[in-house]
Each structure stands twice: as C-alpha cells, then as structure tokens.
Amino acid sequence: MLFSLMSDPERLVKNVLQEAENDYDRFKGLLKSVYEEAEPQTGQTPKEVIWTKNKAKLYRYHPVKENLHPTPILMVYALINRPYVLDLYPGMSLVEYLVNQGFDVYLLDWGIPGPEDSFLKFDDYVLDYLAKAVNKVIRTSGSDQLTMLGYCMGGTITCMYAALEELNRIKNIVLFAAPFDCSDAGLFSSWLRKEYFNVDKVVDTLGNIPGDMIDYGNKMLKAMPNFYGSYAKIWEKMWDERAVENWRVLNKWVTDGIPFAGEAFRQWIKEFYQENKLVKGQLKLNGKLVDLAKIKCPVLNVVAEKDHIVLPNQSIALGDYVGSSNYELFSVEAGHVSLVVGRPGPKILWPKVNSWLKDAGNKH
Amino acid sequence: MAEDKKYDFLDLGKQFQEMMEKNVSAWMDSYVSSESYASGMGWHLNNYLNLIENWKKNLSQNYNTFDFVTKEDVTRLAGQLVNLENKIDDIQTILETLQDQMSREQIDNSKDDNSKEQNSKTKGRRA
Numbered sequence: 234m235l236f237s238l239m240s241d242p243e244r245l246v247k248n249v250l251q252e253a254e255n256d257y258d259r260f261k262g263l264l265k266s267v268y269e270e271a272e273p274q275t276g277q278t279p280k281e282v283i284w285t286k287n288k289a290k291l292y293r294y295h296p297v298k299e300n301l302h303p304t305p306i307l308m309v310y311a312l313i314n315r316p317y318v319l320d321l322y323p324g325m326s327l328v329e330y331l332v333n334q335g336f337d338v339y340l341l342d343w344g345i346p347g348p349e350d351s352f353l354k355f356d357d358y359v360l361d362y363l364a365k366a367v368n369k370v371i372r373t374s375g376s377d378q379l380t381m382l383g384y385c386m387g388g389t390i391t392c393m394y395a396a397l398e399e400l401n402r403i404k405n406i407v408l409f410a411a412p413f414d415c416s417d418a419g420l421f422s423s424w425l426r427k428e429y430f431n432v433d434k435v436v437d438t439l440g441n442i443p444g445d446m447i448d449y450g451n452k453m454l455k456a457m458p459n460f461y462g463s464y465a466k467i468w469e470k471m472w473d474e475r476a477v478e479n480w481r482v483l484n485k486w487v488t489d490g491i492p493f494a495g496e497a498f499r500q501w502i503k504e505f506y507q508e509n510k511l512v513k514g515q516l517k518l519n520g521k522l523v524d525l526a527k528i529k530c531p532v533l534n535v536v537a538e539k540d541h542i543v544l545p546n547q548s549i550a551l552g553d554y555v556g557s558s559n560y561e562l563f564s565v566e567a568g569h570v571s572l573v574v575g576r577p578g579p580k581i582l583w584p585k586v587n588s589w590l591k592d593a594g595n596k597h
Numbered sequence: 598m599a600e601d602k603k604y605d606f607l608d609l610g611k612q613f614q615e616m617m618e619k620n621v622s623a624w625m626d627s628y629v630s631s632e633s634y635a636s637g638m639g640w641h642l643n644n645y646l647n648l649i650e651n652w653k654k655n656l657s658q659n660y661n662t663f664d665f666v667t668k669e670d671v672t673r674l675a676g677q678l679v680n681l682e683n684k685i686d687d688i689q690t691i692l693e694t695l696q697d698q699m700s701r702e703q704i705d706n707s708k709d710d711n712s713k714e715q716n717s718k719t720k721g722r723r724a
Contacts, residue, residue, distance in 0.1 A: 453629055
C-alpha cells in the first residue's frame with residue numbers, strides 16, 4: 234500500500250495538508266474554548282426560589298401554559314453533582330420540556346454542604362429537607378398530591394421518603410437509574426468492600442468527601458473512555474461549533490462535583506453498598522423502618538441499559554420490593570447520563586415520562 | 598472516493614491509534630476489576646488518610662500554640678448558625694401548619710353555617 238502511495242505523491246501531499254489544516258483548526262478551537270469563551274450557561278429555564286433550608290433551595294419553574302396539569306412535579310437529584318443536568322441548556326432540558334407540556338415543575342437543589350454540614354445524614358435529607366420541600370410544593374401548587382421524579386441517588390431518596398410518607402400525598406413516582414439493590418453493584422462492590430475501603434477512617438479524617446474523589450471513583454469505572462475518550466472525541470470534532478458547545482456544557486457539569494456530606498457518605502457506603510439494608514428491609518431513618526412495600530402509588534422505573542455507575546440490575550430489583558400494583562419498568566439503551574441529556578433523552582425518555590404522567594400514572 | 602480511501606495514508610495511523618486505544622482500554626478494564634487494584638487502592642487511600650490526619654493535627658496544634666482561629670472553630674460557629682436557622686425554620690413550619698389548620702377550620706365553619714342556613718330556610722318553608 235505504501236508503494237502505491239509513493240506512486241501518487243500528489244494525493245499524499247494533499248491528504249497530509251488536509252490533515253494539517255484540520256489539526257490547525259482543532260488547535261485554534263481548543264485555544265478559543267479554553268482561553269476566550271466564558272463558562273457555558275446552564276439551567277436557563279426561568280425559575281424562582283420558593284423555599285430555602287440551610288444550603289438547600291427549592292425552585293419553581295415559571296409555567297408557560299395557563300391550564301396547568303393538576304399534579305405538580307417535584308424533581309429530586311442526587312447528593313453528588315449538580316441538579317442542573319435536568320435543565321442543561323435550552324433544547325436539552327427535561328425541565329424545559331415538561332414545563333412546555335403544561336406541568337408545574339419544582340426542583341430541589343440540595344446545595345453544596347460546608348464543613349459544618351458534615352453531620353447531615355439521609356435521615357435529615359429525607360425526613361427533614363425533602364419532607365419540608367414536599368410541604369412547600371403542596372402549599373404553593375394548591376394540589377393535594379404531587380408527582381416525585383428522582384434521578385440516580387435522588388430516586389433512592391424519593392423511594393425512602395415515599396415508603397415513610399403517611400399522608401398519601403404522592404400520586405406518582407418516576408425514577409431514572411436509581412440504585413436499590415447493592416448486592417451486585419459491579420466494580421463498586423469490589424472496591425467498597427470493608428477489608429479494602431475503611432469508610433469510618435475516610436469520614437473521620439476528611440469530614441465531607443471531596444467532589445473530586447467521588448468523580449475519580451466514578452471515572453475509574455470506565456477509565457479510558459472517561460479520562461481519554463471524551464477528549465479524543467472532541468478533538469475529532471473541534472471545528473464543529475455545536476459539538477464543542479455541547480461538550481463544554483456537559484464537561485462543565487461532569488467536573489462540577491460537590492462534596493458528599495460526611496455522615497451521609499458513611500451511611501451510603503455502609504448501609505447501602507456494604508450491608509444492602511434497603512432491600513433487606515433493615516434500613517432505619519430516625520428509628521423508622523423503611524419498607525419499600527409501603528409504596529402503593531404508580532411507579533415508572535426507568536433503567537439505562539448501558540449504565541456502568543448504577544447497574545441495570547440495581548434498579549430493576551425495585552420491582553420485587555415495591556408494593557405498587559401499577560409498576561412499570563422502562564428500559565432505554567443509554568448510559569447513566571445520556572439517558573437524560575444524550576440523544577435518547579428528548580427522543581425516548583422525555584416523551585415517555587410525559588405520556589406516562591398524563592395517562593398511566595393517573596390511573597389508580 | 599474509493600480511490601481516496603485506498604490512498605489515505607493517515608488512515609493507517611488512525612487505525613493503529615484506535616487499535617491501541619482498544620487494547621489499553623481492555624487492559625485498564627481488566628486491571629481495575631482485579632483484586633490487586635482494589636487492595637492497592639485501599640492501601641494508597643489508607644496512607645493518604647494517615648498523611649492528611651497528621652497534617653491536620655500538626656496544623657491545628659500550631660494554630661493553637663499561636664492562638665490563631667482554627668478551621669474547627671469556624672466550623673463550630675457555622676454549625677451554630679445552621680442550628681439557629683433550623684430552629685427558626687421549625688417555628689416557621691409550626692406557623693404554617695397552624696395557618697393551614699385555621700384556614701381548614703374556617704372553610705368547615707362556613708360550610709356548617711351554609712348548611713344551617715339552608716336547614717332553617719327549609720324548615721321555614723315547611724312551616
């Protein structure tokens with residue numbers, strides 16, 4: 234082949250020059266995005282803060298339709314990373330989509346815990362913060378019930394709350410890639426074993442767990458694609474402005490990790506990953522047993538088939554424990570993040586949530 | 598175009614790069630899944646934590662010696678502020694609950710009044 238290339242030096246030079254030109258454009262694009270452009274804007278759907286507690290904020294998104302859907306939606310995200318992934322940018326925002334569909338949408342942002350919040354546990358987050366946020370949504374919307382939408386750990390938190398809620402105020406639950414059964418959590422099960430990972434020492438020494446440490450753990454699950462692949466991909470598309478912009482926004486979110494409150498982290502690792510107490514029916518919050526069978530409202534459980542952070546089996550297991558007679562498992566061929574903000578988000582997931590909430594989720 | 602593809606000298610390099618990426622990725626995946634990685638990470642983490650612990654202890658001792666404010670002091674103060682805020686928050690919750698109860702009672706009372714009025718009207722008509 235090399236001989237034939239040598240026999241056509243004109244084409245060879247053309248190819249080399251073309252590639253050099255592409256590399257120059259890439260380099261120019263890289264310099265521009267690193268040194269010239271401001272941080273990309275995220276979370277642009279108009280909203281207002283309607284409640285705060287410590288660092289937590291409850292947002293209400295400004296409705297765009299007059300006749301709102303009667304049941305408001307409260308979105309609950311994980312304690313790690315920022316919740317604006319649900320409202321990334323116009324056109325790639327689940328929040329914006331649901332608002333445009335006529336829903337009254339609320340989002341609970343847990344905020345960034347400081348060293349003084351290292352004592353916060355799931356007991357506080359579920360029975361104090363979330364409970365009060367639910368009260369506020371009910372009061373503000375004037376509705377008797379609400380839909381809860383939990384993403385990742387936010388889904389686990391939502392179900393813990395729903396299992397302990399006694400006022401029958403939850404009409405539907407929608408879950409995205411939420412972990413429940415930690416008996417087989419893939420690499421996390423191996424890394425977080427008691428003999429290797431001394432969570433007590435980690436929390437006692439560090440207090441809150443730095444966001445970078447959590448991010449590193451998540452990235453090591455797929456080291457090459459995360460540490461190298463994502464940069465290699467954008468290098469290939471460096472002259473495509475839209476691709477670069479999308480990458481910058483998502484990269485901003487990925488690297489925008491927040492600390493995990495120390496005691497909550499201790500609980501998460503010990504009681505969930507090491508002892509799997511939630512599905513064993515042994516988890517207690519403020520002395521109250523969390524029994525998933527007490528969840529009787531309709532549940533839409535969305536699982537990401539290619540998820541390596543929360544393995545599909547961890548989410549699917551909920552079906553064996555939840556007490557709802559209207560339970561639907563919905564599988565999407567996507568990863569943990571691309572489920573919501575990748576191509577499958579606006580094409581598959583968002584319309585599914587919309588139709589389920591307007592139809593199946595309202596049948597009791 | 599087929600001719601172009603045939604003579605794409607740089608494509609060879611790209612193919613080689615992709616092959617290397619795939620191999621390194623497979624090696625990384627098998628390495629991070631191994632027992633030695635898990636134990637090695639645990640060992641490194643433990644050493645790192647020992648280092649941080651000693652560093653924090655020494656720093657705190659030095660600050661105390663010079664009568665400086667330590668991080669723990671600031672954290673304690675911030676914790677007290679958070680507790681105070683929680684207490685105000687609890688009072689606010691109680692007030693809101695009372696307000697809800699009162700408005701519910703008002704609605705119930707007005708319903709009672711209306712039904713009493715209607716009853717007296719029907720009695721009047723019968724009489």
